[in-house]
Amino acid sequence: MAEHQGEVTGCASLYVYDSGLAEIRSLGVEAGWQGQGQGSAIVQHLVDKARQMAIQKVFVLTRTPEFFMKQNFIPTSKMLLPEKVLKDCEQCPRQHACDEVALEINPNEQLIVKMNVA
Template identity: 40%
Template sequence: MLFRSPADIYENLQTFSVVELDGRIVGCCSLEIVWADLAEIKSLAVDEAQKGKGAGRLLVGAALEQAAALGVPKVFALTLEPQFFEKQGFAIVEKEQLPMKVWSDCARCTKQQNCDEIAVLKVI
């Protein structure tokens, strides 16, 4: 997952959904619109102790509902957990299928040209 500074998170706070358990946030996920027909799931993370209990599925479901409500038909993520996304109906695609706009984050990433993340896409 790409590092995000507190300033970056605050600037984009309205893009986040969270899962709360007993008043504590145990998962988060951001949906950012990238283009007229494309949005990106970013910063999807579930507390280590709460993994495997459905929080990730809930967060991705909420992001997909948000995209549908906004009329954005395609949602993608760059991930090291492609099988989790496949279970949510995403398909693995070539990164090159995604527009150049996607790579704006890459300039801030330490991996740059050695990116090992896998692109997954769902058309809703």
């Protein structure tokens, strides 16, 4: 959750699957705070949390892939996310016309990239 002077400005959740995968879910930022780094900060916090939990892959299903690609997420196949597909996608009314893009990041590789840049 992101907040400013006690007011919630954005939020998201990190859902951890039994296999050790984690999904960033329900990222949202108040309209007046969009474009000011709130979403990026929330995503970075969740990726850092996943790294601390020794999670090897964090993924998202999104209609705004450009945002996550700026955060170093890369495209992946939904078929590589069987727990997600079984849990949510098989019951979704848009299952056969899904407009969400699957992206992933390895939190540990991201740390290496950040260390090399600094």
